[in-house]
Amino acid sequence: MEYLQFMIIMLFSPLIQGVIKKLKANMQGRVGPGIFQTYYDLIRLCRKDMVVSRVSSWIFKATPYIVFTSTIAAAMIVPVITTRSGPGVMGDFIALIYIFALGRFFMALAGLDTGTAFGGEGSSREMTVAVLVEPMMMLSLFTAAISAGSTNVARIAEVQNVLYSPSHVLALSAFMVAIVAETGRVPVDNPDTHLELTMIHEGMILEYSGRYLALMEWAHYMKQMLLFTVAVDIFFPLGISKDMEITSLAISSALYLLKMFFMAVLMATIESTRAKVRFFQLPALLGGAFVLAVLSLLTYIMMGK
Amino acid sequence: MKNWIQAFSIIDFISVGILLTVIAMNALKRLESYVRAYTLNSWLLSSLIAIVAFMVGETHLYVASVTTLVSKGIVIPWFLRKIVRQTKVTHDAEPYISNTLSLTISGILVAVVYTSLSQGIFVTGFSKNVLQISIAVILIGLFSMITGRKAITQVIGLLFMENGLFLAGFSLTFGMPVIIELGILFDMLMGVIILGIFAVQIKRVFISSDLDKLTTLKG
Numbered sequence: 163m164e165y166l167q168f169m170i171i172m173l174f175s176p177l178i179q180g181v182i183k184k185l186k187a188n189m190q191g192r193v194g195p196g197i198f199q200t201y202y203d204l205i206r207l208c209r210k211d212m213v214v215s216r217v218s219s220w221i222f223k224a225t226p227y228i229v230f231t232s233t234i235a236a237a238m239i240v241p242v243i244t245t246r247s248g249p250g251v252m253g254d255f256i257a258l259i260y261i262f263a264l265g266r267f268f269m270a271l272a273g274l275d276t277g278t279a280f281g282g283e284g285s286s287r288e289m290t291v292a293v294l295v296e297p298m299m300m301l302s303l304f305t306a307a308i309s310a311g312s313t314n315v316a317r318i319a320e321v322q323n324v325l326y327s328p329s330h331v332l333a334l335s336a337f338m339v340a341i342v343a344e345t346g347r348v349p350v351d352n353p354d355t356h357l358e359l360t361m362i363h364e365g366m367i368l369e370y371s372g373r374y375l376a377l378m379e380w381a382h383y384m385k386q387m388l389l390f391t392v393a394v395d396i397f398f399p400l401g402i403s404k405d406m407e408i409t410s411l412a413i414s415s416a417l418y419l420l421k422m423f424f425m426a427v428l429m430a431t432i433e434s435t436r437a438k439v440r441f442f443q444l445p446a447l448l449g450g451a452f453v454l455a456v457l458s459l460l461t462y463i464m465m466g467k
Numbered sequence: 468m469k470n471w472i473q474a475f476s477i478i479d480f481i482s483v484g485i486l487l488t489v490i491a492m493n494a495l496k497r498l499e500s501y502v503r504a505y506t507l508n509s510w511l512l513s514s515l516i517a518i519v520a521f522m523v524g525e526t527h528l529y530v531a532s533v534t535t536l537v538s539k540g541i542v543i544p545w546f547l548r549k550i551v552r553q554t555k556v557t558h559d560a561e562p563y564i565s566n567t568l569s570l571t572i573s574g575i576l577v578a579v580v581y582t583s584l585s586q587g588i589f590v591t592g593f594s595k596n597v598l599q600i601s602i603a604v605i606l607i608g609l610f611s612m613i614t615g616r617k618a619i620t621q622v623i624g625l626l627f628m629e630n631g632l633f634l635a636g637f638s639l640t641f642g643m644p645v646i647i648e649l650g651i652l653f654d655m656l657m658g659v660i661i662l663g664i665f666a667v668q669i670k671r672v673f674i675s676s677d678l679d680k681l682t683t684l685k686g
Binding site for chain 2: 328449461
């Protein structure tokens with residue numbers, strides 16, 4: 163049973179995206195699409211024909227599958243409602259970050275593969291952001307790892323039960339910035355436009371259509387929910403089930419639902435209240451978050467909590 | 468109440484907050500934000516002293532807390548804001564090096580302080596990290612004085628250094644006698660007023676408050 167936890171992420175990730183979109187629309191005074199719209203979009207895309215450029219190579223066709231499966235592989239590592247995650251012993255969060263990197267690498271290659279200007283632009287921007295985000299993510303998770311004595315996400319979720327120390331708050335704030343950057347949300351990237359000046363993630367998948375586009379989008383939603391889950395597991399593991407009892411699983415699921423809703427509200431608030439940063443000012447924002455992560459590690463080492 | 472303060476490690480949070488506000492100065496761009504960071508820093512300092520006073524039951528620390536709040540948290544920021552408003556043309560800080568680099572360097576400064584002061588002298592023992600943080604605040608304040616181009620950023624850097632010194636003295640000895648603290652505060656106030664008037668005068672004579680222009684003397 164516990165092997166099937168990743169199905170939760172797989173099935174509900176479009177819902178999270180829909181909820182965020184709805185909340186954002188409401189905050190901006192619009193009605194917005196229904197929360198199930200993302201599912202309809204995915205189904206619609208699956209039914210459509212694909213247009214594949216003649217000049218593209220096998221990389222273009224393989225990338226959607228690689229991105230999708232690598233995201234699923236990452237989802238298998240992370241405990242969602244119970245820390246008894248079977249495949250969790252295979253990898254820790256370092257593996258998780260590098261599985262993400264694999265997907266990102268192929269996505270950037272596919273952006274370059276079709277030879278359009280926007281694809282190349284998106285790939286180059288994505289890689290620039292990734293260089294800044296990856297070490298920050300690592301450092302902020304290392305703080306949690308040191309205090310839990312393990313780099314395994316499930317172990318951290320089991321051991322960790324306090325947030326009440328400065329180092330964890332600093333690590334959490336750095337990790338939040340990392341999530342915003344990784345999921346392509348507003349201060350870093352604008353998920354709603356196809357405007358050539360702003361897009362990063364959209365630029366890379368611009369050439370995709372039909373089923374491939376559906377896979378890429380779905381993988382993106384999954385990655386987003388996965389990152390939320392990692393944040394929740396590591397920094398708010400309160401109530402996560404440690405066994406397979408029905409009652410504790412029910413409590414854990416209810417709390418998980420609440421936490422995800424909270425994350426959705428947080429993301430929608432950030433997106434509605436912040437303006438998009440110019441691309442060349444991004445290093446200042448991400449560098450600041452990196453310093454936060456460094457400080458959290460230092461503070462942890464010095465204060466011992 | 469005392470248990471709560473200990474359980475939620477509030478002293479640690481406030482001291483890290485003091486460190487963050489001084490580091491934030493390297494991430495900010497506008498002079499008003501600098502003043503706001505300084506105000507926040509002073510408020511945190513004042514509340515830290517008040518909490519420690521409550522924990523150890525020393526009456527004269529309350530006096531120190533209140534005077535800090537009034538002078539550094541209210542009067543000096545108000546005066547600084549006035550100066551910033553008077554130097555109208557540009558409110559950008561325009562430091563010599565980029566924000567990212569100065570953030571990185573201040574991170575390195577904190578690391579150096581943390582490693583070199585890992586075995587400190589902790590007489591008071593309410594929090595062994597306060598001394599490290601205060602030294603880090605002093606160094607980062609000095610660093611932002613070096614990199615600041617405007618006269619007003621130097622004043623704010625100096626004020627941050629003074630806050631750091633105050634915190635260091637406080638963490639080592641539970642604060643100096645009240646009369647000395649009042650003297651230092653008065654000094655501080657006078658210093659800020661004089662420096663502020665200087666900044667406005669520099670601005671008036673040289674049309675800009677950029678300190679580079681001071682090298683070309685005018686009679």
